[in-house]
Amino acid sequence: MTESSSNYASEIELSKQIDDLIKQHSGFKHLQIKFNEENEKCVNLEKKNSLLENELKETDKKIDKIKLDYENEIKELKQNIQQLKSENGQKDEKINSLEEKIKKANDLSEKKFVDLTIKLNNSIFEYVVSS
Numbered sequence: 001m002t003e004s005s006s007n008y009a010s011e012i013e014l015s016k017q018i019d020d021l022i023k024q025h026s027g028f029k030h031l032q033i034k035f036n037e038e039n040e041k042c043v044n045l046e047k048k049n050s051l052l053e054n055e056l057k058e059t060d061k062k063i064d065k066i067k068l069d070y071e072n073e074i075k076e077l078k079q080n081i082q083q084l085k086s087e088n089g090q091k092d093e094k095i096n097s098l099e100e101k102i103k104k105a106n107d108l109s110e111k112k113f114v115d116l117t118i119k120l121n122n123s124i125f126e127y128v129v130s131s
Helices: 003-130
Strands: none
Touching: none
């Protein structure tokens, strides 16, 4: 091979290497663009994830507040029920006490009525015997 054909072969080889470098550079640029796009998607997803986490925390706070409110309301209702039971017990005792007093008063009235009836009968008998 002569020097000119050797130079020509070197130029062809160099041209192929340059074409390969250009293709690799284009591929690299394309990959770089794809990387940047994916990176941007990742950043956006992280932002969205952060927003969703904050929203979830706020929702959890609201749920905890509602839960606490209901727990307090249930506690208050239980106290009211206990108070009503206590008041009912006191009223039952009062009713029983009044029923006892009424029974005693009725028994006493009946005894007095019987005593008065006996006295009246005795008075009538004495009047009839003495007349």
